[in-house]
Amino acid sequence: MTRPTIRSVAARAGVSKSLVSLVLQDSPKVSPERRAAVLAAMDELGYRPDPTARSLAQGRTRAVGLVLDDLRNPWFVDVLEGLRPVLHEAGLRPVLAESRSEPEAPRTFADLRVDGLVVIGTLPDLSVVADVARSVPTVLAGTRLGPDDALDVDVVAGDDARGVGLAVEHLLALGHRRLAHVAGTGPVGRLRREAFERAVRAGGATALVEVGPMTEDTGHRAGRALLTRPEPPTAVLASNDAAAVGLLAAAADLGVDVPARLSVVGYDDTSIAALRAVALTSVDNAAHEVGRLAGVRLLARLEDPAAPADLQLVAPRLVVRGTTAPPPRG
Amino acid sequence: MTRPTIRSVAARAGVSKSLVSLVLQDSPKVSPERRAAVLAAMDELGYRPDPTARSLAQGRTRAVGLVLDDLRNPWFVDVLEGLRPVLHEAGLRPVLAESRSEPEAPRTFADLRVDGLVVIGTLPDLSVVADVARSVPTVLAGTRLGPDDALDVDVVAGDDARGVGLAVEHLLALGHRRLAHVAGTGPVGRLRREAFERAVRAGGATALVEVGPMTEDTGHRAGRALLTRPEPPTAVLASNDAAAVGLLAAAADLGVDVPARLSVVGYDDTSIAALRAVALTSVDNAAHEVGRLAGVRLLARLEDPAAPADLQLVAPRLVVRGTTAPPPRG
DNA sequence: CTGAAAGCGCTTACAG
DNA sequence: CTGAAAGCGCTTACAG
Numbered sequence: 001m002t003r004p005t006i007r008s009v010a011a012r013a014g015v016s017k018s019l020v021s022l023v024l025q026d027s028p029k030v031s032p033e034r035r036a037a038v039l040a041a042m043d044e045l046g047y048r049p050d051p052t053a054r055s056l057a058q059g060r061t062r063a064v065g066l067v068l069d070d071l072r073n074p075w076f077v078d079v080l081e082g083l084r085p086v087l088h089e090a091g092l093r094p095v096l097a098e099s100r101s102e103p104e105a106p107r108t109f110a111d112l113r114v115d116g117l118v119v120i121g122t123l124p125d126l127s128v129v130a131d132v133a134r135s136v137p138t139v140l141a142g143t144r145l146g147p148d149d150a151l152d153v154d155v156v157a158g159d160d161a162r163g164v165g166l167a168v169e170h171l172l173a174l175g176h177r178r179l180a181h182v183a184g185t186g187p188v189g190r191l192r193r194e195a196f197e198r199a200v201r202a203g204g205a206t207a208l209v210e211v212g213p214m215t216e217d218t219g220h221r222a223g224r225a226l227l228t229r230p231e232p233p234t235a236v237l238a239s240n241d242a243a244a245v246g247l248l249a250a251a252a253d254l255g256v257d258v259p260a261r262l263s264v265v266g267y268d269d270t271s272i273a274a275l276r277a278v279a280l281t282s283v284d285n286a287a288h289e290v291g292r293l294a295g296v297r298l299l300a301r302l303e304d305p306a307a308p309a310d311l312q313l314v315a316p317r318l319v320v321r322g323t324t325a326p327p328p329r330g
Numbered sequence: 331m332t333r334p335t336i337r338s339v340a341a342r343a344g345v346s347k348s349l350v351s352l353v354l355q356d357s358p359k360v361s362p363e364r365r366a367a368v369l370a371a372m373d374e375l376g377y378r379p380d381p382t383a384r385s386l387a388q389g390r391t392r393a394v395g396l397v398l399d400d401l402r403n404p405w406f407v408d409v410l411e412g413l414r415p416v417l418h419e420a421g422l423r424p425v426l427a428e429s430r431s432e433p434e435a436p437r438t439f440a441d442l443r444v445d446g447l448v449v450i451g452t453l454p455d456l457s458v459v460a461d462v463a464r465s466v467p468t469v470l471a472g473t474r475l476g477p478d479d480a481l482d483v484d485v486v487a488g489d490d491a492r493g494v495g496l497a498v499e500h501l502l503a504l505g506h507r508r509l510a511h512v513a514g515t516g517p518v519g520r521l522r523r524e525a526f527e528r529a530v531r532a533g534g535a536t537a538l539v540e541v542g543p544m545t546e547d548t549g550h551r552a553g554r555a556l557l558t559r560p561e562p563p564t565a566v567l568a569s570n571d572a573a574a575v576g577l578l579a580a581a582a583d584l585g586v587d588v589p590a591r592l593s594v595v596g597y598d599d600t601s602i603a604a605l606r607a608v609a610l611t612s613v614d615n616a617a618h619e620v621g622r623l624a625g626v627r628l629l630a631r632l633e634d635p636a637a638p639a640d641l642q643l644v645a646p647r648l649v650v651r652g653t654t655a656p657p658p659r660g
Numbered sequence: 661c662t663g664a665a666a667g668c669g670c671t672t673a674c675a676g
Numbered sequence: 677c678t679g680a681a682a683g684c685g686c687t688t689a690c691a692g
């Protein structure tokens with residue numbers, strides 16, 4: 001009971017092997033009668049084409065490698081959700097890898113002969129990607145290139161300058177005059193930080209900055225540092241939601257009431273922000289849309305590999321919840 | 331500038347095509363000198379074997395399909411982390427799919443000719459898996475078979491009866507006498523619920539039960555229902571951490587202090603439980619170990635497809651944090 | 661230990 | 677519209 005092949009289908013339908021192949025490819029050169037006969041034979045035998053053989057013959061796998069740094073970050077999953085339907089519709093099948101546990105993932109994908117590569121979020125090191133991008137069409141989603149990245153690829157990302165601007169404007173409008181930022185590292189961290197300082201300065205307010213990896217722990221540590229200053233800030237913008245949650249914990253530790261005495265804003269609007277017990281005001285970075293556009297971009301790139309690399313920014317949106325309020329009086 | 335193949339490598343090394351193939355397979359039949367020559371040629375040409383061609387010739391893909399229901403549930407990611415290294419060491423490459431967004435994933439994997447399949451966590455419907463498991467070696471990780479599942483496959487899961495027992499014993503030891511459980515659906519939900527009722531009864535205490543899908547929302551709703559009863563419980567065990575977080579939110583809404591007036595225990599000990607702002611007492615379901623053992627089980631199954639199906643239970647562990655305490659006096 | 665040949669299951673020109 | 681042939685890049689007996 002070996003698997004049926006085009007050979008057995010052809011025999012059963014009383015046609016040649018290549019006719020079966022043409023039917024598989026929906027070729028218009030096949031008469032309706034023969035097509036019906038072949039389809040019937042396929043059905044009777046339970047035939048399913050072997051993608052391995054097809055890939056070898058066609059020289060393309062119809063697979064797209066998706067690399068993200070950390071499956072635990074729900075933001076990545078949002079991007080994935082926007083991306084997946086686009087690939088699916090194009091008959092491409094996503095294959096996922098987490099670079100944190102498999103740093104060589106982009107190269108592995110290249111060896112697998114994927115048709116394209118999408119890198120989601122900021123990777124600690126882009127050099128492997130730079131290498132692979134020379135032979136595989138590649139799109140970066142939800143991250144930005146740094147000045148040192150020798151990489152000429154399409155990029156789709158949230159407009160961080162605007163997102164930070166929205167958050168700062170919200171806080172300024174509430175009346176805050178001492179604002180702090182827990183900044184992340186990497187190109188995105190730098191962009192957000194610069195936008196923060198620019199926006200706060202433009203509002204004539206004071207900007208404090210703490211820096212660290214975008215984790216709960218960083219937020220907690222930064223929170224303690226900021227809140228024990230002689231003149232603590234009345235509002236903090238975190239580099240992401242995890243850091244914001246750390247800030248909230250630090251405030252709780254120190255008996256600082258949020259939002260009465262401290263306003264906190266997160267970034268990315270992940271599911272953690274929406275938890276009732278957290279209710280974090282956060283910048284929705286349009287992850288879903290970033291994913292969708294990255295997919296569209298990759299398809300365009302597959303069509304026209306020679307087109308110049310493109311940078312596309314998606315407008316973010318501020319989601320106001322329970323952690324922001326006017327500063328305490330006096 | 332076409333990719334190098336064994337053909338070009340052979341030409342460069344001055345040997346035959348098949349000799350190159352033998353080197354690729356680490357065959358002991360190759361003389362050290364020739365092997366060195368071939369390896370040098372590969373290196374000079376930057377040769378990487380084509381896995382597509384290899385799969386077609388060998389009739390195996392060395393890929394393992396991993397199906398999970400929801401990438402957002404961090405518990406799944408923990409299982410993945412335990413599983414991945416085992417597969418990696420065996421030269422198998424994991425391919426991930428989320429059944430929530432791709433219900434046909436198991437069948438897709440079968441069409442791709444994966445060598446094996448691991449189903450992680452509870453799927454809403456196992457019928458597709460049952461179908462695929464007939465032709466593809468399959469292991470279920472972190473879920474249990476229901477009485478109606480016509481499926482004869484290996485299962486590796488946390489020992490839910492024991493885990494629930496640990497939680498209930500903890501609460502009884504603290505002095506609680508009115509315990510509630512927010513039960514989930516499916517085989518796992520049923521197991522946990524039965525274990526809860528058994529353990530509470532054995533302790534001579536009163537057991538209340540609310541049922542619903544394992545979400546924050548269910549926890550929130552159940553919390554309101556339980557806490558507004560004439561005689562509310564003093565402790566609640568949730569079916570998972572998400573539901574427990576919903577419970578915490580309901581308690582906060584109603585001004586019920588946790589843990590002074592209500593103890594809450596979660597299940598799975600996900601990263602949410604460990605957040606400082608949550609500090610949830612939870613049952614560590616040994617997700618990592620479940621993943622590891624599922625991998626080991628799959629390898630054994632690939633070795634011996636005829637072996638009888640096996641059920642393996644992993645001992646859970648209670649992680650006590652800040653949401654449990656003795657009941658209020660009086 | 662080595663080399664020539666057939667084959668894995670499909671697709672792709674190419675001649676009818 | 678159809679059929680016979682070659683080829684995708686490997687592996688696998690098989691004869692030397």
